[in-house]
Amino acid sequence: MSYLTKSPWVIHYDASSCNGCDIEVLAALCPGYDVERFGIINTGNPKHADIFLVTGSVNEQNIHVIKEIYDQMIEPKVVVACGVCACSAGIFHDCYNVIGGVDQAIPVDVYAPGCAVRPEAIIDAVVQGLGVLDEKAKALKAQKKGA
Amino acid sequence: MDILLIIIGTLAFAVAAPILGCLLSGIDRIISARMQGRVGPPLLQPYYDVRKLLEKDRVSVNASEGIYITCALLFTLLAGGIFFSGGSLLMSVFIITLAALFFVIAAYSTRSPYAEIGANREIIQVLAYEPMVLLVAVGFFMAIGSFDVSAVLSAETPAIVKAGLVFAGFMFVLTIKLRKSPFDLSYSHHAHQELVKGITTEMSGSTLAKVEIMHWCENVLFLGWVGMFFVWANPLSWIIAIAVVLFVWFLEILIDNNFARVKWQAMLKWSWIITFFAGGINIMILAYL
Numbered sequence: 001m002s003y004l005t006k007s008p009w010v011i012h013y014d015a016s017s018c019n020g021c022d023i024e025v026l027a028a029l030c031p032g033y034d035v036e037r038f039g040i041i042n043t044g045n046p047k048h049a050d051i052f053l054v055t056g057s058v059n060e061q062n063i064h065v066i067k068e069i070y071d072q073m074i075e076p077k078v079v080v081a082c083g084v085c086a087c088s089a090g091i092f093h094d095c096y097n098v099i100g101g102v103d104q105a106i107p108v109d110v111y112a113p114g115c116a117v118r119p120e121a122i123i124d125a126v127v128q129g130l131g132v133l134d135e136k137a138k139a140l141k142a143q144k145k146g147a
Numbered sequence: 148m149d150i151l152l153i154i155i156g157t158l159a160f161a162v163a164a165p166i167l168g169c170l171l172s173g174i175d176r177i178i179s180a181r182m183q184g185r186v187g188p189p190l191l192q193p194y195y196d197v198r199k200l201l202e203k204d205r206v207s208v209n210a211s212e213g214i215y216i217t218c219a220l221l222f223t224l225l226a227g228g229i230f231f232s233g234g235s236l237l238m239s240v241f242i243i244t245l246a247a248l249f250f251v252i253a254a255y256s257t258r259s260p261y262a263e264i265g266a267n268r269e270i271i272q273v274l275a276y277e278p279m280v281l282l283v284a285v286g287f288f289m290a291i292g293s294f295d296v297s298a299v300l301s302a303e304t305p306a307i308v309k310a311g312l313v314f315a316g317f318m319f320v321l322t323i324k325l326r327k328s329p330f331d332l333s334y335s336h337h338a339h340q341e342l343v344k345g346i347t348t349e350m351s352g353s354t355l356a357k358v359e360i361m362h363w364c365e366n367v368l369f370l371g372w373v374g375m376f377f378v379w380a381n382p383l384s385w386i387i388a389i390a391v392v393l394f395v396w397f398l399e400i401l402i403d404n405n406f407a408r409v410k411w412q413a414m415l416k417w418s419w420i421i422t423f424f425a426g427g428i429n430i431m432i433l434a435y436l
Contacts, residue, residue, distance in 0.1 A: 003198035034185040036176075039192050045344035047206075047351040050199070074351050075204040137202060 002137040004050060004076060005130040007039040011049035013069055015102065016092070017056025020116030021083035025053055028119040035123060046072035051129055052079045052106075053122070057089040058099045070106040076136035078129040080110045083117040090115060149234070153225075156232025160364070161224045168363025169193050171370075175400050182404045193359065200356035208257045213354050215253035220361045222246035227368045233297025236375075237284045243368065244280075246361070247273055250346065257349035265346030269333035271411050275418040276320035282426035283372065286313030289433040296375060305379040309433060314376050316425030318395070320418055324369050326362070327399050329406035330414050370396060 014022050028035050029042055043049050046069045058066060070079065081102045084090040088101045102108050109132045112125035172193040180187025189195075207213055226243040229235065247269070254266035284294065290309035291298045299306065307314055323330040328337070334345040342348075347358055373395050374388035 003195050003202055006195040007192065007199040031184040034180070034187070036180060036188050037186050039188050039195055043344065044341055045348055047349065048344060048347075048355065050203075074206050076202075140204065141202075 002134050004133045004137050007041075008050045008078075008126065008130060008133065009041045009043045009048055010051040010053050010126070011043055011046050011069065011073070012053045012055070013066065015054055015056035015062045015066060015086065016059050016098070017083065017085060021055035021086070021114075024116050024119050025055060025082060025122060028122050033119045033123065035126070038127075040126065046070075047074060049073055050077055050133060051126060052077065053082050053126075054079065054086050054102045055082045055117075057085040057092050058102055058105045059095075059097045060099065061097070063099060063105045066102065066105045076133055076140050078109045078133045078136070079106055080112060080122075080125045080129050081108045082112050082122055082125070084113045084115045087111045087113050152232045153229055153234055156234070157225050157228025160227035160231050160367075164224070164227055164364040164367040165360050168360075168365075168367045169197075171366055171396060172363055175396070178397070178400050179404055182401070193363070197356045197359050200351075200359070201353050203352040205352050207351070207354065208259070208349050211256050212253050212349065213357075215249050215256060216350065216354050216357045216361075219246045219249035219253065220357045220364075222249065223361050223364045223368070227364055227371075230296055230368060230371055233295060233300075235294045236287055236296050236372075237294045239296075239368070240280055240284050243365070244273065244277065246365075250358070250361070254346045254349070259349045261343040261348040262346060264342055265333045265344075265348060268411060269346050271415060272323050272330070272333055275330075275415045276323045279316050279320040279418065279422040279426055280324075282422060282430060283310075283313055283317045286310035286426065286430055286433070287375070289430065299375060299378045300380065302379045305377050305384060307376040310376065310429055312425045312429035316421050316429075317372070319421045319425070321369060321373070321395070322399060322402055323414065323418065325366060325399055327403040329402075329409045331403075331408060332411050332414065335408070 012022070012025050027033065052070060052073060054066065070077075079102065081087045085092060086102045089098050092098045093100065099105070110125045110129045112121045114121050170190065173188075173190040176192060177187040177190060222242050223246040226239045226246060229242065230239040251266045251269045251273075254262040254269070287306055287310060288294050290306040291302050326334055326336075328335065334347055335341045347355060350358055370392045374392045377388040377391050378384045
């Protein structure tokens with residue numbers, strides 16, 4: 001098992017969310033849920049992060065920001081779409097400026113729907129993301145050995 | 148002979164300090180979590196973090212950043228080796244400052260605006276604590292009669308008796324050196340009070356792992372400086388020294404959790420005022436009495 005699964009640092013980006021999901025993401029870090037038990041730390045730096053939590057839908061304004069943060073993150077990395085807006089743009093799907101869910105901008109590994117997404121759902125999604133992270137770490141190792 | 152002792156000391160420090168520092172850091176995170184009403188991570192979480200960083204892909208904005216950080220780590224180990232093998236305290240102080248400067252140069256070399264803010268602040272931190280740290284060396288010399296740390300083993304009274312005020316002043320700047328709130332201006336472990344990630348913004352993967360290991364070793368060295376004040380010829384004094392060190396570590400965690408970051412002006416002003424009064428008065432008393 002890779003050490004990545006024991007120390008997943010997350011970066012959180014609020015695309016055009018109503019803030020409902022953002023509050024739930026931060027609630028997961030508070031004493032009630034205390035995700036630091038699993039080694040999860042909220043970092044403000046994409047270069048230090050392993051898991052990218054995105055809330056809200058992608059629009060013309062923020063698609064570049066999401067792509068930029070994703071590109072700055074270092075492999076192996078995982079993207080979790082938090083909330084129904086991040087999954088599929090939710091009730092905003094037919095707004096004139098909304099492109100869609102996060103998967104319209106970057107590859108998404110885990111979807112955590114909900115309006116707002118429950119902290120339990122976020123933790124579940126991150127734990128599911130750890131499995132993906134582990135696979136990606138193995139693939140990277142194999143790739144390095146081959147090279 | 149001295150050189151041999153320093154080499155052996157440095158190698159021993161390079162093995163023991165990361166282990167000890169890692170455990171101290173793990174205890175820090177658990178106690179911090181308990182103070183905030185949380186359970187907190189496992190004790191070995193800092194070790195997991197570093198192992199994870201070593202697994203990440205190697206990405207760097209330039210080729211020199213990693214070399215500077217490696218130099219910073221090596222000089223930290225050397226400073227620890229000199230101190231714990233009983234060498235010159237003054238030399239240990241200078242070499243650990245050199246390590247701090249390599250850390251700053253690494254951040255500057257990336258030319259990232261956020262890393263530069265962190266580097267600027269780190270320089271201000273060095274400016275704030277360095278006078279007091281030098282006075283610690285001077286006060287130690289005046290109390291024990293030698294710059295050699297090994298001299299405490301034959302001292303009749305511990306350094307704290309004659310250099311109590313110097314120790315108090317050192318306690319104040321120790322918070323800066325250990326990068327604890329309210330003086331964690333250049334690099335905070337808490338994301339909510341940081342500009343991206345301060346001085347380590349551009350560091351990632353194995354480079355960041357080296358920075359973490361360097362912090363562990365630094366912490367062990369600085370706590371060694373604390374313990375040095377309480378050791379004298381009596382072998383039982385080691386127990387007192389270790390108890391004081393653990394208490395100081397707990398106190399630093401308590402301070403870290405209870406204060407928000409101050410502005411750099413306040414840090415510089417207060418550390419110099421305390422250096423001037425605590426360090427200055429103590430040294431004047433020792434010089435003229």
